[in-house]
Amino acid sequence: MTVIDTHSPVAADTDLEFRPVAGYIGAEVRNIDLSQPLPPEQVKAVTDALHRYKVLFFRDQHIGHAEHIAFSRQLGRVTSSHPYDDEAPTEFPEILTVDNRDYERKFGIKAASYTNEWHTDVxxxxNPPAITVLRAHIAPKRGGDTSWTNLAAAYANLPDSLKDLVNGLRAEHRFGGRRPVWHAGSTYARKTQDNPLVTEHPVVRVHPATGERVLFVNPGFTTRIVGLSARQSDALLDLLFDEVTNPAYTVRFRWFDGSIAVWDNRATAHLAPSDVNHLDITRVLYRxxxxxxxxxxxxxxPSTAISGDKFVGK
Incomplete structure (x- = not known):
């Protein structure tokens, strides 16, 4: 099997092709069928490419929950759907449904996504998820794109003086972040109050597979820098959030039915769409x-748990 990493035409139908789509992050994968088990050499090629490009995009993969889970298992141990999800399909407890029609009931808001803040999953x-696999079932006819940013590039391009400042710091991550977006009294407000998830992570983590240093903070979950005053913490977090969301490190993906994105959650943050909030659309994805x-x-x-247990797969 030949793995092509170029913009040249496909060499053969049996070859995997990885086409980079942005300067720092993202590649489209071609000549692959996720409805069938992948041979070991393709699993390795996909894994290596994921570590390099941080997020991979697959088109025209019209698969169901069983195939989605089977593909995910080839990349690692699949967890249940989400720490707060109690509505996963009975026969597929690994599947989280991302359906904008449910957000008013769950979060008390009417939008294409419950959060429009950059975030790294949970x-x-x-032990936040290592990898996320997201599949589009019903994509809106216009808009609804998702963006990702490369947190390793964000750290690598910091000035040395700022690296020296953040290298030894730790930050609190809490479900809902500094300003939870859901309404008081909503389903998620009750769940997070009854079972809070809070962890202190290093501001700069070492990627376990690549050894890269990663700026591991995100607006969706990081609440404060440990040991700083509230004012100092907010000022530093705002500066770091500005770095991790720098457009230079990002890629944007247009969803179509059957599109799949796979990202390294240890080295990326992503942003759900807000451009279709005013439109009457249906947007259904499975994760x-x-x-x-x-x-x-x-x-x-290592990180320290303040509240909440490990989230393990099987």
Missing amino acids: TALI TTLEGDVPVGIDGN
Whole structure:
């Protein structure tokens, strides 16, 4: 099998092709059929490409829940749908349904996505997901794109003085972040009050597979820098959030029915759409996540759980 990493035409029908789509992040994968088990060499090629490009895009993969889960299992241990989800399909408890028609009931808001903040999936956990697999079932005819940013590039391009400042810091991550978007009294407000998820992570983590240093903060979950005053913490977080959401490190993806995105949740943050909130659209996607490791800082110290247990797969 030949793996092509170029913009040249496809060499053969049996070859995987990875086409980079932005300067720092993202590649489209061609000549692959996710409805069937992948041979080991393709699993390795996809995994290696994921570590390099951080997010991979697949088109025209019209698969169901069973195939979605089976593909995810080839990349790691699949978890249940979400720490707060109790509505996963009975026969497919690994599937999280992302359906904008449910958001008013769950979150008390009417929008294409319950959060329009950049976030890394569930970093309030002691072991946030390693990989996320998201499949579009019903995509809107216009708009509804998702964006991703490369957190390793964000760290690498910091000035040395700022790297020295953040290298040894730790930050609190809490479900809902500094300003939860859901309404008081909503289903999610009650769930997060009854079972809070709170963890202290290193501000800079070391990626367990690549060894890269990653700026591991995000607006959706990171609430404060440990050891700083509230004013100092907010000022530094705002600066870091500005860095991780720099458009230079991002890629944007247009969904169609059958589109799939797979991202390295240890080295990216992503942004759900807000451009269709005023439109009467239906947007339905299905998500799986793979069990993650406990982040470790450059000083070798792991994250610390304040509230909540590990989220493990099977």
